Amino acid sequence: MFFETKDLAVGYNRKVLIDNINMKIKKGQVTTLIGPNGSGKSTILKTITKHLENVAGTVYINKNDIRSLSDKDIAKSLSVVLTERISTEYMTCEDIVGLGRYPYTNNFGTLTKEDRDIIEDCLEKVEAIDLKNREFMTLSDGQKQRILLARALCQQPEIIVLDEPTSFLDIHHKIKLLNILRKMAKEKNISVIMSLHEIDLAPKVSDMIMCVKGSTIKYYGTPEEVFKDKIIEELYNLESNRYNMFFGSIELPKVAGVPEIFVVAGNGCGIPYYRELQKNGLAFRTGILYENDIDYQVARALGSEVFVAKPFQPIEKFLYEKAYEGLKKSKYLIDAGTEIGEHNKLNKQLIDEAKNLNIKIVHNFQEFFTIEA
Structure with missing residues (x-):
């Protein structure tokens, strides 16, 4: 040496x-x-x-x-x-x-x-x-x-x-x-x-x-x-899940309180929504995400409740049922626009169920905050 x-x-x-x-x-x-x-x-x-x-x-x-x-x-x-x-x-x-x-x-x-x-x-x-x-x-x-x-x-x-x-x-x-x-x-x-x-x-x-x-x-x-x-x-005395080794980044603390917003996301579509909700002091649930999805890396730090599946497999029924129970407790659903395929098709079903439950579905922040106003 x-x-x-x-x-x-x-x-x-x-x-x-x-x-x-x-x-x-x-x-x-x-x-x-x-x-x-x-x-x-x-x-x-x-x-x-x-x-x-x-x-x-x-x-x-x-x-x-x-x-x-x-x-x-x-x-x-x-x-x-x-x-x-x-x-x-x-x-x-x-x-x-x-x-x-x-x-x-x-x-x-x-x-x-x-x-x-x-x-x-x-x-x-x-x-x-x-x-x-x-x-x-x-x-x-x-x-x-x-x-x-x-x-x-x-x-x-x-x-x-x-x-x-x-x-x-x-x-x-x-x-x-x-x-x-x-x-x-x-x-x-x-x-x-x-x-x-x-x-x-x-x-x-x-x-x-x-x-x-x-x-x-x-x-x-x-x-x-x-x-x-x-x-x-x-x-650095950070709370759990604040540091993300994949991004090399730090997330701000998640919002306390009962979540009234369900974000259907995946493939990176949800990250801008998660961070905007956090900045506005709004707790949220999100899913159904895969463990290897880029959205999951931020959701686990900022989300009050995250529904997550094993990678490269169809979403299992029991996990969908848990997500559906979370959806029923929500006032809004944000459709982040993730692409729906064979493995994550139950996310489309969550969006359809939101309509049946008369949950307000929004597709962007402008629409969401207009409804809130």
């Missing part, structure tokens, strides 16, 4: 915040720390980069104890992009990126032609060559992050550590920055260690995930091992 921590304990003033931190990171691997605000992600990153003294344990770079290395030697192996603002008045982007050459310059900090070629190359790698002569302080947050990443790359490190690099960025620049990091890891064999709040993006960019909460590391493994409903709900 190129980078490793053994029984690391981190904290402040010799007081342990988190202990037993054991991570092993290969070259070219992206490792992401996730967890609630204030859980200690930044403390871990500052400790492994020697910005904070470790309370116990050891950090190794290429089998060398980081405490035995000089700051200049560390800078040749490891570069850091932290959240602290730097004072850059009147400095151009080229000046900022050039700071990354510090470990390799002479005592006067003189940049050679080779250094300037490296600066140019790093600006191109982060797609910021057009910003070269701009004053750093005039840039947007997304542009600043790319310049700081170019500065980190300019050190020609084997490890890059970033603390919340996507903070304050819009979705376009989040994706752009993470894609650059992913490419750098694979193409340049650079290890990336970072913290992220975006749990929808973390599994897409990471090879390993570390869950930080409380006094120990809760989970450490591949995205497939970590991003499970129960693990994420426990990590």
